Amino acid sequence: MKNAFNFQRFLRVLRLSWQTQPVLPYIVLVAGIPIMYLILSMEARSPFVTLRSDNPFLVFNAYFWICGWLYAGLIYSELEKTGTATRYLMIPASNLERWLAKSLLAVLVFPLITWLTFNLAFKGFEILSLRWFAFRYPAIDWLSGDMFISFFIFYLTLPAAYASGLTWKRFGILKGFIFVFVLFIILYQFIQAGYEQFPYDSGWGVLLQEVNLPFLEKNSNAATQTNVNLFWLLAAYVPSLLMLASTYFFIREKEI
Amino acid sequence: MEFQTQTAIWMQIAQQIATRIMSGEWAPGERIPSVRELAAEVQVNPNTVVRSVTFLQEAGIIINQRGVGYFVAEDGVAKAREMRKKAFSDEMLPVFFQTIDQLGIQWDELKSWYHQYQNNLKQ
Amino acid sequence: MIAISGMSFRYKSRQPVLDNLTFNMEAGGVYGILGANGVGKTTLLHLIGGLLFPKSGQISVDGHAPRYRSPAFLEQVFYVPVDFDLPSIKVGVYQKRYAPFYPKFNPEAWSNALQTFGIQPDMRLQALSFGQRKKVLLSFALASGCRILLFDEPTDGLDIPSKDSFRRLLSAQIDEQRLAVITTHHVHDVAMLLDQLIILQEHRLLLQASIADLAENIRTVTSTQLPPEKSLLYSERVPGGYHCLLRNTEGQEGPLDLELLFKALQISPEIVQNTLR
Numbered sequence: 001m002k003n004a005f006n007f008q009r010f011l012r013v014l015r016l017s018w019q020t021q022p023v024l025p026y027i028v029l030v031a032g033i034p035i036m037y038l039i040l041s042m043e044a045r046s047p048f049v050t051l052r053s054d055n056p057f058l059v060f061n062a063y064f065w066i067c068g069w070l071y072a073g074l075i076y077s078e079l080e081k082t083g084t085a086t087r088y089l090m091i092p093a094s095n096l097e098r099w100l101a102k103s104l105l106a107v108l109v110f111p112l113i114t115w116l117t118f119n120l121a122f123k124g125f126e127i128l129s130l131r132w133f134a135f136r137y138p139a140i141d142w143l144s145g146d147m148f149i150s151f152f153i154f155y156l157t158l159p160a161a162y163a164s165g166l167t168w169k170r171f172g173i174l175k176g177f178i179f180v181f182v183l184f185i186i187l188y189q190f191i192q193a194g195y196e197q198f199p200y201d202s203g204w205g206v207l208l209q210e211v212n213l214p215f216l217e218k219n220s221n222a223a224t225q226t227n228v229n230l231f232w233l234l235a236a237y238v239p240s241l242l243m244l245a246s247t248y249f250f251i252r253e254k255e256i
Numbered sequence: 257m258e259f260q261t262q263t264a265i266w267m268q269i270a271q272q273i274a275t276r277i278m279s280g281e282w283a284p285g286e287r288i289p290s291v292r293e294l295a296a297e298v299q300v301n302p303n304t305v306v307r308s309v310t311f312l313q314e315a316g317i318i319i320n321q322r323g324v325g326y327f328v329a330e331d332g333v334a335k336a337r338e339m340r341k342k343a344f345s346d347e348m349l350p351v352f353f354q355t356i357d358q359l360g361i362q363w364d365e366l367k368s369w370y371h372q373y374q375n376n377l378k379q
Numbered sequence: 380m381i382a383i384s385g386m387s388f389r390y391k392s393r394q395p396v397l398d399n400l401t402f403n404m405e406a407g408g409v410y411g412i413l414g415a416n417g418v419g420k421t422t423l424l425h426l427i428g429g430l431l432f433p434k435s436g437q438i439s440v441d442g443h444a445p446r447y448r449s450p451a452f453l454e455q456v457f458y459v460p461v462d463f464d465l466p467s468i469k470v471g472v473y474q475k476r477y478a479p480f481y482p483k484f485n486p487e488a489w490s491n492a493l494q495t496f497g498i499q500p501d502m503r504l505q506a507l508s509f510g511q512r513k514k515v516l517l518s519f520a521l522a523s524g525c526r527i528l529l530f531d532e533p534t535d536g537l538d539i540p541s542k543d544s545f546r547r548l549l550s551a552q553i554d555e556q557r558l559a560v561i562t563t564h565h566v567h568d569v570a571m572l573l574d575q576l577i578i579l580q581e582h583r584l585l586l587q588a589s590i591a592d593l594a595e596n597i598r599t600v601t602s603t604q605l606p607p608e609k610s611l612l613y614s615e616r617v618p619g620g621y622h623c624l625l626r627n628t629e630g631q632e633g634p635l636d637l638e639l640l641f642k643a644l645q646i647s648p649e650i651v652q653n654t655l656r
């Protein structure tokens with residue numbers, strides 16, 4: 001399979017994928033900046049703000065997740081129409097190269113751009129702070145546990161957007177969002193039911209109880225914490241990675 | 257280019273090249289355009305033109321110099337005329353004769369038309 | 380160069396679109412694929428280009444199975460579909476982006492073709508008409524250096540002078556290493572370029588023959604009277620009398636009107652068995 005991957009050709013496909021990537025997420029990315037500014041400046045002037053110090057964090061999450069989902073869901077939008085799909089599939093490159101290029105853009109490049117844009121926007125807000133109000137929010141601690149959770153969930157759901165954009169022809173990301181939401185509810189119900197069935201002191205009972213709200217509470221028991229982490233790794237990340245990998249087979253088997 | 261519907265296309269192209277040789281467009285010993293150029297000129301498949309030039313070569317009108325191209329033979333003009341004549345007697349004359357028979361046209365009538373035609377050319 | 384054996388294709392559980400096709404296409408040829416609407420011409424091109432996968436049987440293009448879409452295969456195949464799409468960029472930028480994927484791309488042929496079609500490299504693709512965009516895609520195909528060129532209705536949307544230009548440009552690109560496959564309903568537009576004919580009927584192969592072989596067996600004439608019954612295969616009335624398809628008994632190639640042949644075969648496909656085999 002020496003034909004399957006050639007680094008130079010991969011760079012060409014990557015460049016072309018970059019050049020032909022969807023523009024809508026970038027529009028949302030830019031349109032999000034004045035909205036963030038508006039929200040934060042209104043809050044800054046309001047005397048009734050309670051969550052003031054949390055706001056940049058929440059705004060970042062909303063911004064990061066919405067744009068990321070949109071981008072990952074749209075990255076294969078050219079496969080929706082026969083004309084664009086033909087053009088994309090006939091480009092002399094292997095399926096592996098096509099898939100790697102798209103994945104790299106959706107999983108690394110775009111999130112990085114979103115993160116940079118957010119930080120630049122905040123620098124801009126600081127400069128724009130007027131005399132009668134100023135941003136007094138503390139800077140986001142990018143190494144905090146909350147941030148870790150945020151990125152954890154972002155990368156957990158990104159493959160779902162990525163795969164749903166490929167799976168459903170029309171409104172792929174919306175359908176994907178609903179799909180994940182419904183799945184989450186079912187899983188939640190299942191865990192709740194299981195929690196009531198198992199005796200509290202059995203291993204499953206403890207696990208199900210702790211799993212219920214991951215990360216939000218520190219477990220006192222280190223062994224339970226390990227189990228919880230293991231559960232999330234296997235039950236969430238493995239399917240998520242499988243989903244990401246399965247998009248490769250989707251491209252490979254794609255017919256127009 | 258309008259093709260007549262009486263003969264195969266490659267034959268029509270051969271006839272056309274012969275006519276151009278007769279008209280002096282390409283002098284004896286001169287190179288004629290390549291198969292590719294001729295094909296593009298009349299928008300046909302080059303293989304069709306290959307058949308035309310092979311035919312002309314066999315008739316001794318043009319000579320192939322390997323790797324260089326096709327050249328008009330020294331006696332190419334005479335041979336081209338011969339070939340056109342043969343095509344005329346084979347293809348056009350039967351139709352012509354059939355028509356004059358059908359319409360009952362007499363030789364004298366034809367003669368006077370021919371003189372008229374020549375006079376028109378002179379004017 | 381293209382070998383198809385026992386190939387069938389159908390969508391989901393429906394009737395077959397192509398049923399048990401077997402034929403070869405050789406390098407150096409210009410193949411015309413004719414057939415009524417919906418007979419599977421475009422599907423056949425998609426199968427050759429690896430955009431659809433055969434449900435049974437084999438297809439091999441230049442030694443590759445198209446369904447794997449390997450780079451070595453795709454570098455040799457350029458497909459001009461009816462339903463094409465071009466990005467919203469300048470013509471010159473399009474070339475800069477896509478040409479590097481084709482190792483044998485010929486920039487000279489590209490600018491020559493654009494010039495012939497009257498397209499400037501600084502024109503924006505999104506501002507061009509359908510016909511002009513088609514000219515851009517055809518120019519790219521002709522300059523791609525690909526050994527297999529697939530054209531689905533190449534003259535669709537082209538104005539009359541551009542059809543001439545297309546024929547001239549394609550004629551200049553045909554050589555012994557190359558294979559061009561053209562599907563069309565407008566036989567007259569490309570008839571002079573073809574040297575092989577493939578006719579599909581009812582999702583099957585009705586006829587594959589070289590034009591030269593066909594012309595040795597059948598010929599067309601226009602005459603004021605109907606020719607004798609014995610040699611007449613098909614006729615239709617035209618202002619000058621009858622346009623007739625005849626058995627060629629003269630021992631040499633005569634003129635052959637492919638459109639008339641196609642019409643004749645639609646009505647009486649048995650001509651193939653009776654006259655051509």
